[in-house]
Amino acid sequence: MARTQVAVIGAGPSGLLLSQLLYLNGIDNVVLERQSREHVAGRIRAGVLEPGTVDLLLQAKVGERLLSERLVHDGFALGFAGRSFRVDLKRFTGDAVSVYGQTEVTKDLTDARLAAGAKLIFDAAEVSVEGFDGAHPMVRYSHGGRTHELNCDFIAGCDGYHGVCRRSVPEGASQSFERFYPFGWLGILADVPPVADELIYSNNARGFALCSMRSLMRSRYYVQCPLDEKLEQWPDERFWDELRRRLPAQVAEALVTGPSIEKSIAPLRSFVVEPLTFGRLFLVGDAAHIVPPTGAKGLNLAAADVRVLFQGLTEYYRTGRSEGIDRYSEQCLRRIWKAVRFSWWFTSLTHKFSEDPFSHRLQLAELDYLTGSEAALASLAENYVGLPFERTDCKAAPSETSAVPTAPPHR
Ligand code: APR
Ligand code: PHB
Numbered sequence: 287m288a289r290t291q292v293a294v295i296g297a298g299p300s301g302l303l304l305s306q307l308l309y310l311n312g313i314d315n316v317v318l319e320r321q322s323r324e325h326v327a328g329r330i331r332a333g334v335l336e337p338g339t340v341d342l343l344l345q346a347k348v349g350e351r352l353l354s355e356r357l358v359h360d361g362f363a364l365g366f367a368g369r370s371f372r373v374d375l376k377r378f379t380g381d382a383v384s385v386y387g388q389t390e391v392t393k394d395l396t397d398a399r400l401a402a403g404a405k406l407i408f409d410a411a412e413v414s415v416e417g418f419d420g421a422h423p424m425v426r427y428s429h430g431g432r433t434h435e436l437n438c439d440f441i442a443g444c445d446g447y448h449g450v451c452r453r454s455v456p457e458g459a460s461q462s463f464e465r466f467y468p469f470g471w472l473g474i475l476a477d478v479p480p481v482a483d484e485l486i487y488s489n490n491a492r493g494f495a496l497c498s499m500r501s502l503m504r505s506r507y508y509v510q511c512p513l514d515e516k517l518e519q520w521p522d523e524r525f526w527d528e529l530r531r532r533l534p535a536q537v538a539e540a541l542v543t544g545p546s547i548e549k550s551i552a553p554l555r556s557f558v559v560e561p562l563t564f565g566r567l568f569l570v571g572d573a574a575h576i577v578p579p580t581g582a583k584g585l586n587l588a589a590a591d592v593r594v595l596f597q598g599l600t601e602y603y604r605t606g607r608s609e610g611i612d613r614y615s616e617q618c619l620r621r622i623w624k625a626v627r628f629s630w631w632f633t634s635l636t637h638k639f640s641e642d643p644f645s646h647r648l649q650l651a652e653l654d655y656l657t658g659s660e661a662a663l664a665s666l667a668e669n670y671v672g673l674p675f676e677r678t679d680c681k682a683a684p685s686e687t688s689a690v691p692t693a694p695p696h697r
Contacts, residue, residue: 287435287436287437287650288434288435288436288437289314289436289437289438289605290313290314290315290316290405290436290437290438291308291313291315291438291439291440292304292307292313292315292413292438292440292441292442292599292615293310293315293316293318293423293425293438293440293441293442293448294315294316294317294318294424294442295296295317295318295413295415295417295437295441295443295444295445295449295450295451296317296318296319296320296443296444296446296449296569296573297310297317297318297319297321297326297396297406297408297441297444298326298443298446298572298588299388299391299392299395299571299585299588299589300444300570300571300572300573300588301317301319301442301444301445301570302317302392302395302396302399303342303343303346303395303588303589303592304442304444304570304592304595304596305317305399305404306346306347306348306349306370306398306399306404307342307345307592308394308401308596308599308600309347309402309404309595310345310346310347311397311596311599311602311603312603313603314340314549315404315405315442315607316405316407316436316438316506317399317404317405317406317407317410318407318410318425318427318516318548319406319407319409319434320410320411320445321409321679322394322407322408322409323406323502323632324393325658326396326408327389327392327393327396328389329389329392329474330387330389330473330548330550331387331388331389331584331585332387332388332410332498332499332579332582332584332585333338333384333385333386333389333390333498333500333506333582334359334384334385334485334582334586335356335383335384335386335391335584335585335586336382336589336671336672336689337381337382337383337384337672338586338589338590338593338670338675339589339590339671339672340352340384340515341583341585342592342593343391343394345590346398347398348391348394348398348460350473351386351390351394352386352391352394353392355386355390355501356385356386357384357385357386357499357501357546358382358384358385358386359382359383359384359385359483359484359485359536360374360375360376360382360441360484361374361375361376361484361613362375362485362486362487362670363484363485363486363488363658364483364486364487364488364489364636364653364656365484365485365487365488365489365490365495365532365533365534365537366489366490366649366653367652367653367654368486368534368535370449370486370534370536370537371597371653371657372484373663373666373667373670374512374545374663375667375670375671376447377414377667377668378391378663378667379387379667379668379671381671382403382421382424382580382671383582383670384437384497385485385499385500387500387626388585388654389642391585405442407472409429409430409431410427410428410429411427411449412426412427412428412430412433413425413426413427413445414426414427414455414647415441415443415450415454415567417590418440418441418454418564418565418566418567419456419564419565419566420565420566421534421566423437423438423439423440423441423565423566423567424436424437424438425438425441427563434652436457439566439569440565440567440568440599440611441566441571441572442570443567443568443570443574444571444573445572445573446551446571446572446573446655447572447573447574447576450627451567451569451573452559452565452569452573452574455567456564459564459565460559460560460561461559461560462556462557462558462559462560463556463559463560464555464556464557464558465474465555465557465630465636466554466555467554467555467556467578467633468513468639469493469510469511469512469513469554469637469638470510470511470512470513470515470551470552470553470554471508471509471511471551471552471554472510472511472515472517472520472525472544472549472550472551473506473507473548473549473550473551474506474507474508474510474522474525474548474549474551475500475504475505475506475546475547475548475549476504476505476507476543476544476545476546476547477504477508477544478503478504478505478542478543478544478545479502479503479505480498480499480502480505480539481495481497481505481533481537481540481541481542482537482540482674483518483642483645484531485497485498485499486537486642487580487632487636488532488533488534488535488612488636489534489635489636489637489649489650490530490531490638490640491638492528492530492531492647493504493509493510493511493532493637493638493647494509494510494580494636494637494638495508495509495510495529495532496508496534496580497533497537497538498527499568505542507525507529509528509529509532509577510634510637512552514591515551517549517550517551519547520567522543522545522546522640522696524551525546526541526543529541550578554578554579554580554633555576555681556576556577556578556626556629557575557576558574558575558619558622558623559574559617560616560619560681561615561616561619562574562614562618562619563586563611563614564594565614566593567587567589568573568611568614568615570588570592570595571587571588571591571592572584572588573649574591575587575619575622575626577625577629577630578586578630578633579629579630580629580633580636581628581629581632581633581670583628583629586619586625586627586672587622590618590621590672590675591618591633593609593675594609594617594618595614596613596615597610597612598610598611598612598614599611621673621675625669625671625673626667628669628670634648635653635656636649665694
């Protein structure tokens with residue numbers, strides 16, 4: 287029967303980042319991923335990284351390509367009432383965000399894991415988790431036509447919203463909080479130069495629009511659309527036309543269009559489960575929380591969970607102390623709810639919820655207030671670049687594959 291210290295379920299950014307940081311701290315782990323490597327690598331997701339996430343990726347020794355290929359943005363623009371207003375992140379926070387696709391982050395992490403000879407098992411089917419309420423958690427999965435059993439000290443549920451780990455939590459042991467939004471985001475990727483040097487979040491009477499990018503030659507655009515919209519109803523020409531209508535005139539004039547290389551519709555929801563810890567099972571990233579993409583918090587929140595969990599596990603294996611992992615849930619939930627609140631607020635401010643002109647006037651009044659108030663702009667900027675991490679974060683400086691501490695008795 288195979289054994290490891292931490293079984294990581296899911297090879298999305300959460301699972302891969304956790305696995306890499308544990309490895310750098312000498313903690314043995316196995317990653318089990320249901321999909322193929324190609325499928326995971328091919329996912330198109332957002333691409334704005336907070337400075338805290340960049341730090342953690344550097345700590346995980348996967349920051350080289352990020353540093354050389356990212357676009358550093360000291361600000362972004364708000365479009366509304368036909369005008370465009372720049373939010374100066376640098377002035378209000380001293381910080382900037384990095385535009386670097388989540389697809390690239392996942393690629394860098396996968397490459398690093400495989401280069402280090404990680405036990406990264408793709409196409410692991412029928413994963414089940416058990417015994418995490420006791421002292422000997424175990425994971426079962428089938429791979430290569432055989433069923434495998436993996437004993438471990440802890441299970442990290444990094445398997446996303448549709449994963450098995452949260453669903454394996456006993457009935458009544460958790461509480462879910464959910465908010466659905468009555469619209470989705472229709473997004474396209476196109477190899478055309480971005481319309482502006484920085485992102486533009488546009489509030490418009492026809493609905494929200496976002497101008498983003500992946501590089502100086504690859505643009506990512508989104509328009510808010512009804513949830514039941516079908517892709518076939520949106521040929522490229524209609525998309526470009528609708529986008530133009532939702533942007534301030536001088537931005538619309540500068541728009542360079544071209545054939546889309548990817549097009550998809552994503553629903554918007556806010557979701558949090560409490561608590562995040564069930565005995566020796568920890569829920570991480572999208573397995574525990576979902577935010578609408580408006581605030582670009584999804585990946586950054588997942589990275590923040592990983593930061594707290596890997597430090598807690600490192601402390602546990604190094605010292606036998608479990609304060610860090612005991613506080614994982616409470617500490618992360620404080621940050622999660624602040625990011626959920628920000629993402630909900632930013633979505634409420636910039637999206638069209640009804641045909642009610644009074645609501646739109648309220649949004650315009652709030653945008654007018656916001657863009658005229660230093661205090662409000664500072665609040666927006668600090669939430670956008672990512673709120674500071676709690677002081678309790680013990681900086682477990684990664685040491686090259688330091689000796690593997692044995693598992694001290696834990697509860
Ligand atoms: N067994 C094994 N793997 C599973 C299972 C299962 N039963 N269910 C899901 N998975 C895998 C998925 O195939 C996926 O690769 O878990 C991984 C979860 O990855 P993500 O959904 O990307 O979640 P996470 O790693 O937490 O990343 C969060 O992703 O969706 C974005 O906006 C979100 O940026 C955020 C980031
Ligand atoms: C993206 O580039 O895909 C993106 C950027 C910012 C967001 C959401 C998505 O808020």
